Amino acid sequence: MVADIAYREYHPDDAESFVRLHDSCFPALSADFWREWSQGPVTAAVAVVDGEVVGTVPFHFRNLRVRPDAVVRVAWEFSVCVREDLRGTGVGSRLMDTAKGFLQGRCAAMTVYRNDELSSPYRFYARNGHQDLLYMRPWVHRGPASPSAGSLKIRTHSWEEFLTDEAQYLAVFSSAYGAYGGFPQRQAGYYAPAVNTSEYNEVPVELMVLAQRDEAGSLHGYAVVGEERDSPTLHVMEMAALDNDLAVAIALLAAVTQLAAERGIKAVVSTADSSPYAAALRALGFAPALRSQSSMVIMAYPLDPERLAGAVWRESEAAAGLEVSAWTPEREVCLHRARRDPATPVVLEMKEDTLARLLFSRLDLRAAIAQETVTTAGAGDADVEAIAQALPYTPWVYHYLDFV
Ligand SMILES: CC(C)(COP(=O)(O)OP(=O)(O)OC[C@H]1O[C@@H](n2cnc3c(N)ncnc32)[C@H](O)[C@@H]1OP(=O)(O)O)[C@@H](O)C(=O)NCCC(=O)NCCS
Numbered sequence: 001m002v003a004d005i006a007y008r009e010y011h012p013d014d015a016e017s018f019v020r021l022h023d024s025c026f027p028a029l030s031a032d033f034w035r036e037w038s039q040g041p042v043t044a045a046v047a048v049v050d051g052e053v054v055g056t057v058p059f060h061f062r063n064l065r066v067r068p069d070a071v072v073r074v075a076w077e078f079s080v081c082v083r084e085d086l087r088g089t090g091v092g093s094r095l096m097d098t099a100k101g102f103l104q105g106r107c108a109a110m111t112v113y114r115n116d117e118l119s120s121p122y123r124f125y126a127r128n129g130h131q132d133l134l135y136m137r138p139w140v141h142r143g144p145a146s147p148s149a150g151s152l153k154i155r156t157h158s159w160e161e162f163l164t165d166e167a168q169y170l171a172v173f174s175s176a177y178g179a180y181g182g183f184p185q186r187q188a189g190y191y192a193p194a195v196n197t198s199e200y201n202e203v204p205v206e207l208m209v210l211a212q213r214d215e216a217g218s219l220h221g222y223a224v225v226g227e228e229r230d231s232p233t234l235h236v237m238e239m240a241a242l243d244n245d246l247a248v249a250i251a252l253l254a255a256v257t258q259l260a261a262e263r264g265i266k267a268v269v270s271t272a273d274s275s276p277y278a279a280a281l282r283a284l285g286f287a288p289a290l291r292s293q294s295s296m297v298i299m300a301y302p303l304d305p306e307r308l309a310g311a312v313w314r315e316s317e318a319a320a321g322l323e324v325s326a327w328t329p330e331r332e333v334c335l336h337r338a339r340r341d342p343a344t345p346v347v348l349e350m351k352e353d354t355l356a357r358l359l360f361s362r363l364d365l366r367a368a369i370a371q372e373t374v375t376t377a378g379a380g381d382a383d384v385e386a387i388a389q390a391l392p393y394t395p396w397v398y399h400y401l402d403f404v
Contacts, residue, residue, distance in 0.1 A: 005054065005091065007098040010044035017053040018046065025081040027202040037198065043075075045099035047082070047091050055082035055091045057099050060197065061107060063185045067361045067394045068178060070312040071185050072108040074300070075099070078198055080112075080121070096128040100303060108308045109360075110301040113403060117295055130299035131356035134182055134272055134396045138294055141257050141267040143285015152212050152220075152251040159207040159224075163192055168219045169240075176240035176276060181361060182298065182396025199403055204229045207237065210255045212248050221248035223256055224401060227265070234260040236269040237401035239277065249280035257284065270296060274395040298398055300356055308359050309335040309391075318386035328352050336390065346387070347377040364393040 010018065015038065019031050041062075047055035059075035066072055082091045099110065112130060114122050162169060166188065173186055184194070195207065205226040212221045221241035227234050236256055241248040253269075260267035269281060273288075289295070302308050305326070313319075313336055323343040324336040330352055338344070348365075350358070354373055357363040365388040368374040376384065 004049065005094075006048045007094050008046060008048070009098075009102045010038075010046050010056070010058070012038070014044075014046055014048070014053050017051070018044070018056060021053050021056060021081055021083060022079055024083070026079055029198060029201055033201045034198070037196070037201075040193075045095040045102070047086075047095055054086055055095055056080070057092070057095045058198070059099070059103070059110070064109075064111065065181045065183055065185045066312055067181045067392065069314065070181075070361065072308065072311050073106075074109045074111045075103050075107045077110060077112040077125075079202075080124075092124055093128055100301070104303055107303065108311060109303055112299050113296060113398070114299055115294070115296045117291065117297060122297070125299050129301045129352070131301070131353045132297050133300055133357065133360050133362050134298040134398060135291065136270050136272045136296040136298075136398060137288040137291060138296075139269045139271060139281050139286040139288045141260065141284070141286050143257075148254060150247060150251050150254075152248065154210050154212050154251055154255040157209040157211055159195075159209065162207075162209045162222075162224065165219075166191055169222055172219055172221060172242050173238075173240045175242050176244055177397065179395065180274075180276075180397050181394045182272075182398050184402050194401060203231075205235075205237075208259075210252055210259070212241075212251055220245065221252050223252040225256055225259065226400075227263070232265040234263065234265050234267045235400050236267070236271075238399040239269075241277075244276040246280055246283075249277045250283055253277070253280055253284045253286070270400045272397055275397055296398075298396070300360060302356055302359055305331075305333040305355065305359055306335075309333065312359065312361065312391065314390045314392070315339075316386060316389060318382065319390050322346055322383055322386060324348065324387060326350065326355050326358065328355050336387075344378065344383065346379040346383055348379075348387070349375045349377070358391055361392060361394040362396065363391070364388070365391065 015035055019029055019034050022029055042060050044056050044058035046053045057080045058078055062074055062076050063071050064074045112125055114125055116122055170186055205228050207226050210223045213219050223239035224237040225234055226237045239252055257267045320339045321344050322336055323338040323345045325347050326333045326335050327347055327349045328351055
């Protein structure tokens with residue numbers, strides 16, 4: 001047992017021993033890549049013994065789209081690791097506590113994309129206050145090897161061509177996911193750095209783009225596909241069809257499965273049931289894995305629930321007079337201050353996991369009250385309706401392209 005472990009935020013002088021620890025746990029990172037990338041919106045909590053990093057929880061700051069009208073900055077966890085001989089002694093949990101301290105005021109939440117709900121790392125995040133917000137499963141193609149793409153023509157493009165035409169692709173993406181949250185907010189210049197993260201450096205991915213255009217050359221849909229160098233799988237990294245046109249989605253997915261068949265590998269789409277393309281996936285013979293076998297979860301730990309509530313609350317006349325607080329067995333949080341007199345005090349009572357869902361627009365408040373996972377004090381039906389509009393349930397998707 002090591003007695004003197006210092007816990008603090010990462011400093012550039014830690015780079016060399018940080019990479020050493022990282023490489024003992026995960027596929028190697030190039031030291032040059034880490035030095036350059038870690039100068040960007042990246043930090044880490046580190047546990048240090050005699051100048052050597054022995055444990056780390058690294059973070060990549062990202063703008064998470066909670067809803068179409070609410071985007072918050074979050075610290076996305078990746079490559080979390082404690083030196084093997086020190087695991088199970090509380091180092092990881094102390095790193096989490098350290099990060100909760102220095103991240104306060106710098107972002108709204110700590111978030112992670114974690115697979116396998118039966119694994120000990122999943123339990124580690126849950127024990128450190130992270131709550132489940134979205135479940136995804138790999139949908140694997142089990143239908144005929146070469147399904148028909150219909151009459152729509154699909155062309156193949158390089159990733160460089162995609163970047164050159166990024167504005168067109170962004171327009172189709174917005175049309176497809178305009179109503180959704182759950183993913184890093186896209187804007188011009190988003191994609192080149194999105195595929196130059198620690199994860200892509202660890203596991204290089206060969207990217208290609210399948211696109212569907214009309215005769216005038218206007219883009220109607222695309223699928224970015226990626227083959228990991230060391231894994232025989234063709235992943236759909238991101239796909240979008242203008243207005244979520246089912247025929248275009250089916251043509252794209254058929255082209256993906258044909259490409260996978262040509263390469264002799266399987267096609268996988270890791271997505272949530274709320275994906276606008278769930279029907280197209282089923283139509284082509286894709287089926288989701290069982291959660292007990294393979295699942296991926298977006299989890300979050302809200303750092304300051306009151307600030308987060310302030311950032312995501314959608315103001316309205318109906319809610320203006322409501323003084324709303326949330327009670328959990330662990331705390332009481334102000335969700336909204338009344339903007340006029342006399343104020344109507346309302347308390348929403350729930351557990352921590354339900355509070356996280358409410359704050360991230362992942363809870364249908366009316367349904368939660370009806371099924372008694374939320375109880376209320378002081379709220380009439382109109383008040384509940386006003387709060388449900390202020391923190392509305394929003395469907396989420398997460399794109400494999402953003403896996404870090
Ligand atoms: C996941 C990981 C970072 C957790 O770090 P850690 O330092 O082992 O975490 P902790 O010690 O705080 O908690 C781990 C377990 O030890 C237990 N524990 C904590 N303090 C303890 C102590 N003083 N005595 C005995 N057990 C203790 C915890 O209850 C926990 O048990 P659980 O898994 O049954 O819930 C570490 O195990 C690791 O590096 N794993 C390999 C890399 C990895 O999988 N990373 C995740 C990538 S997303």
